[in-house]
Amino acid sequence: MRVIAILMITTNRLVENLDPRAKIVSFLAIILCIILTPITRYKDFELYFLLILSLTFFSETTVGQIFKRTCVLIPFILAMALFVPFLKEGQVWGYLNVGYWKFAVTYEGAWMFLNVMVKSGLSILLFVLASSTTTFPDFLKGLDMLRAPRLLIMLTSFMYRYIFVLIEEARRLIRARDMRYFGRRYKEQFLVVGYMVGGLFIRTFERAERIYSAMVLRGFSGEIPCVKRFRLSYKDFLFTAAIFILLTGIVSGLIYKIGCIKIPDARVWIGL
Amino acid sequence: MDRIIKVHNLNYRYPDGTVGLKDVNFEVVAGETMVIIGANGTGKSTLFMNLMGVLDGTGRIEINGIVLNRSNLKEIRRGMGMVFQSPDDQLFCPTVMDDVSFGPANLGWSSEGIITASQKALLLVGLEGYGARTSYHLSFGEKKRAAIATILSMNPNILLLDEPTSGLDPRSTSKFVNILYTLKAQGKTLLIVTHDIFLAQEVADRVLVFSEEKRPIAVGGYKEILADTELLLKNNLVHQHRHRHDALIHEHEHRHGYLHEH
Numbered sequence: 362m363r364v365i366a367i368l369m370i371t372t373n374r375l376v377e378n379l380d381p382r383a384k385i386v387s388f389l390a391i392i393l394c395i396i397l398t399p400i401t402r403y404k405d406f407e408l409y410f411l412l413i414l415s416l417t418f419f420s421e422t423t424v425g426q427i428f429k430r431t432c433v434l435i436p437f438i439l440a441m442a443l444f445v446p447f448l449k450e451g452q453v454w455g456y457l458n459v460g461y462w463k464f465a466v467t468y469e470g471a472w473m474f475l476n477v478m479v480k481s482g483l484s485i486l487l488f489v490l491a492s493s494t495t496t497f498p499d500f501l502k503g504l505d506m507l508r509a510p511r512l513l514i515m516l517t518s519f520m521y522r523y524i525f526v527l528i529e530e531a532r533r534l535i536r537a538r539d540m541r542y543f544g545r546r547y548k549e550q551f552l553v554v555g556y557m558v559g560g561l562f563i564r565t566f567e568r569a570e571r572i573y574s575a576m577v578l579r580g581f582s583g584e585i586p587c588v589k590r591f592r593l594s595y596k597d598f599l600f601t602a603a604i605f606i607l608l609t610g611i612v613s614g615l616i617y618k619i620g621c622i623k624i625p626d627a628r629v630w631i632g633l
Numbered sequence: 634m635d636r637i638i639k640v641h642n643l644n645y646r647y648p649d650g651t652v653g654l655k656d657v658n659f660e661v662v663a664g665e666t667m668v669i670i671g672a673n674g675t676g677k678s679t680l681f682m683n684l685m686g687v688l689d690g691t692g693r694i695e696i697n698g699i700v701l702n703r704s705n706l707k708e709i710r711r712g713m714g715m716v717f718q719s720p721d722d723q724l725f726c727p728t729v730m731d732d733v734s735f736g737p738a739n740l741g742w743s744s745e746g747i748i749t750a751s752q753k754a755l756l757l758v759g760l761e762g763y764g765a766r767t768s769y770h771l772s773f774g775e776k777k778r779a780a781i782a783t784i785l786s787m788n789p790n791i792l793l794l795d796e797p798t799s800g801l802d803p804r805s806t807s808k809f810v811n812i813l814y815t816l817k818a819q820g821k822t823l824l825i826v827t828h829d830i831f832l833a834q835e836v837a838d839r840v841l842v843f844s845e846e847k848r849p850i851a852v853g854g855y856k857e858i859l860a861d862t863e864l865l866l867k868n869n870l871v872h873q874h875r876h877r878h879d880a881l882i883h884e885h886e887h888r889h890g891y892l893h894e895h
């Protein structure tokens with residue numbers, strides 16, 4: 362019991378404390394494996410699911426939180442994937458009657474639907490885990506240190522920095538309007554909205570100019586200097602190595618075989 | 634006396650035709666603190682932008698004996714730092730630490746040097762432990778202090794501060810006055826735009842008054858300028874209005890920040 366407690370404490374924030382580079386590389390590897398696994402090897406996906414779940418145990422976030430956040434995103438994918446079974450051509454599986462219309466569902470379409478749902482569901486789960494254990498600036502730093510294109514990172518970081526300012530500004534404009542608008546002359550309101558959008562655009566533009574001069578005044582010459590603040594520790598290497606070994610195990614079917622042969626009871630949790 | 638900044642016949646007109654500055658002439662002595670006061674829209678911020686070479690007016694600006702032009706801008710800016718009026722323009726990085734270390738990193742310092750300087754600057758403005766915070770989530774006063782830190786970390790010789798204390802609470806303001814005293818003791822040249830006559834009285838060696846004609850109308854020691862009520866009255870820095878002393882409400886000219894006897 363004591364050992365478990367100590368283990369819990371030391372691993373409680375493991376994922377949070379990892380270097381962003383280690384996280385980016387290993388999470389990308391997991392996602393790649395998930396995407397490239399054919400859907401017919403459905404047992405592999407159970408293992409991926411377990412892998413992601415076990416990762417959450419090494420972080421401060423709880424499984425509940427992760428699922429909650431995932432559920433928010435799932436409907437969007439469902440909305441996109443819903444049409445696939447009807448659109449994909451192939452052997453007809455059955456028909457769906459809606460009023461006068463008759464929609465054919467194909468086998469290929471159904472598989473494709475399952476494919477999209479399972480893979481994107483798992484990816485989102487992992488994405489949610491990643492985003493709740495890494496702050497966005499750290500993530501950008503990690504990308505930068507992994508030699509992702511600087512320009513892209515700069516654009517993203519500006520967007521992250523100013524999207525809120527912009528939203529806040531828009532909200533202020535709307536609030537200022539609402540406080541002085543009492544429901545008359547509603548036709549003119551379209552014009553007012555036009556003014557607001559225009560004003561917002563000009564403000565953004567002028568702000569961009571001021572920000573640029575603030576950068577230039579502090580020596581900016583087209584390249585954002587990188588201050589190293591992260592150092593890879595043995596934990597990062599261990600983590601990444603462990604993930605890669607597990608992935609190799611899953612992809613080669615080794616883990617599944619071990620689960621089936623050595624401990625027959627493992628079916629209990631494999632079927633989770 | 635070394636004149637570190639010399640401005641001769643500086644004129645600036647905004648692209649839309651608005652006059653920003655008209656025939657500005659003044660000089661700043663090395664190591665002095667010059668406070669610039671003036672009503673809204675009299676061209677104080679425009680002057681700073683010209684001094685930093687962001688706006689390109691006509692006339693001559695000499696800094697450290699070098700005439701400012703396109704080719705030596707970079708060199709001159711290494712020794713100058715400016716804090717913008719709006720902190721949202723100054724803080725453009727995702728985190729406070731990124732922002733504070735941006736200047737030093739561009740100056741080509743070593744990693745350790747950058748980090749020490751940044752932490753020192755944050756400590757000086759009372760934001761130690763804010764390094765990992767997102768600038769957007771800071772309060773206005775915190776942003777303002779972070780903006781000041783981004784310049785302090787570069788350790789420039791000349792500092793231009795555009796309304797550094799607006800929006801700060803009294804404690805942060807007096808803390809800021811402390812920082813100014815430290816900088817003064819280090820021999821830095823400070824140019825400070827402010828509407829806070831109280832601040833001017835605390836730190837100014839000389840005061841420059843900007844008038845509605847978008848040029849300095851008076852310059853002099855802080856005592857004589859701040860005592861010249863007529864001048865201040867004429868330039869909207871002191872004005873007639875009613876105010877309250879417990880039960881007594883009456884009207885007379887009044888300097889903000891002043892307590893007076895009756």
Ligand SMILES: Nc1ncnc2c1ncn2[C@@H]1O[C@H](COP(=O)(O)OP(=O)(O)OP(=O)(O)O)[C@@H](O)[C@H]1O
Nearest residue numbers: 647649651652653672673674675676677678679680
């Ligand atoms: N981008 C711009 N385009 C056109 N006119 C401008 C622009 N910025 C400022 N002005 C005008 O230039 C004049 C000087 O503006 P400036 O911002 O320098 O004033 P200020 O003394 O800093 O005022 P405040 O105390 O309000 O900050 C004002 O009349 C202003 O309307």
Ligand SMILES: [Mg+2]
Nearest residue numbers: 677678718795
């Ligand atoms: Mg101004």
